[in-house]
Amino acid sequence: MPEFDFIASAQRTINLERDAVHTLLTRLDEHFERACEVLLASSGRVVVTGMGKSGHIGRKIAATLASTGTPAFFVHPGEASHGDMGMMTRDDVVIALSNSGNTAEVVTLLPLIKRLGIPMISITGNPDSTLARAAVANLNTAVDIEACPLNLAPTSSTTTALVMGDALAIALLEARGFSAEDFAFSHPGGTLGRRLLLLVDDIMHGGERMPLVAPETPLRDALLEMTRKGLGLTGVVDSAGQLSGIFTDGDLRRTLDNDVDMRSATIASVMTARCKTVQQGILAAEALKVMEDLKINGLFVVDQDGKPVGALNMHDLLRAGVV
Incomplete structure (x- = not known):
């Protein structure tokens, strides 16, 4: 096997993803503010959905929201089309993830979401996509190039989506005045929960x-x-x-x-x-x-x-x- 520079490869990946994340600073605009306002005004829960790698990121975003004062859960778009739409209520807000913004399984849900009158926030890499146009706010996470040398495997794009989701969760946390004690109530089994709740x-x-x-x-x-x-x-x-x-x-x-x-x-x-x-x-x-x-x-x-x-x-x- 020819000698390969693993360190150089890793450095290239990290540098590309770092640059992609840094670009997000220029994308924080009125859409981000609108997304926060919609989520804060909601009396329901946040329903996060996404397909493939976007779905994996969506699960993490839902978990972060739920643990920081914004009730949230993940719904697989395929399952949503076969009964799981029943988990949504008219008081909820949807966050839909798709790098292309045109993922068929997610786009299929749009008529149902619109019929329920649920506001949708999209996290996409294409601000002119179907999801972005249908959303009350689109969070643009576009990247120039994936860290994958073939520019195929979602790498930089999933990283930017994850970071944007974290930025959203923390902005909501701070706006609500969510405290360490509140966090502990969501994590009673963790060390922080024991430290803050035990008398x-x-x-x-x-x-x-x-x-x-x-x-x-x-x-x-x-x-x-x-x-x-x-x-x-x-x-x-x-x-x-x-x-x-x-x-x-x-x-x-x-x-x-x-x-x-x-x-x-x-x-x-x-x-x-x-x-x-x-x-x-x-x-x-x-x-x-x-x-x-x-x-x-x-x-x-x-x-x-x-x-x-x-x-x-x-x-x-x-x-x-x-x-």
């Missing part, structure tokens, strides 16, 4: 699992409480149930360094008073920030009266996927 109440150790001792408790008994509960700490509460202090593994090391008599010392004499706590009901991510800022591995959760209702440590945050 300390969901992961803290409460009730009998919470390590607590009285101030007069001998140090050795407090250590047994720490061992039983396995959090590397124990809280110290007074007779009114208020948190007086905390004793952690770090406090134990400092106690040993200070040659404290382990047999006679009470927990009150070695605890850390006025310890840092967090309020019940806050996000676990907020508790994580407190622990990181203070360089501590555990803390207590208190109610509005300052009484401990739970305890958690860094391992709990790790297991919950917050870290």
Whole structure:
């Protein structure tokens, strides 16, 4: 097999697609603004359709829209002609993708879309095509040349369509004021969802699992409480149930360094008073920030009266996927 320069080939492809994407900056005009206005005004969903490679790009655009505050789904144009048109309502908006703008399977849907009175936005490489002329707004993604050396395989053209779809989704996201919390609700199974939706109440150790001792408790008994509960700490509460202090593994090391008599010392004499706590009901991510800022591995959760209702440590945050 003759020697081939794979790197040079890849560089050529990337350069061609980069240039094609850069050209899109000159295509952002009143059509793009109109498309955004139509989508924002819609009370329904966005129905994305496209054939072949355009269909694959369409699926991704629909997924991006749906995850960023614009309800959307993909319909294969062939299936739409055989029943899936029933998924559309008069409140919806259609985004149709076709590089030529004349793809038969997509063009076939035009009379049905028009009959329903659904506005259609087209993403095409031909602003004079059938789809472009029928659309309320056409997003021009034309390219001078495909990255394919035969100028046949959709490469640069699918890249520009994808980028235009992303530009549309993000413009809508920003116009709606879509927040990170909103994104998390669409991604409850992801790391971001766990970070933004999980409360300390969901992961803290409460009730009998919470390590607590009285101030007069001998140090050795407090250590047994720490061992039983396995959090590397124990809280110290007074007779009114208020948190007086905390004793952690770090406090134990400092106690040993200070040659404290382990047999006679009470927990009150070695605890850390006025310890840092967090309020019940806050996000676990907020508790994580407190622990990181203070360089501590555990803390207590208190109610509005300052009484401990739970305890958690860094391992709990790790297991919950917050870290």
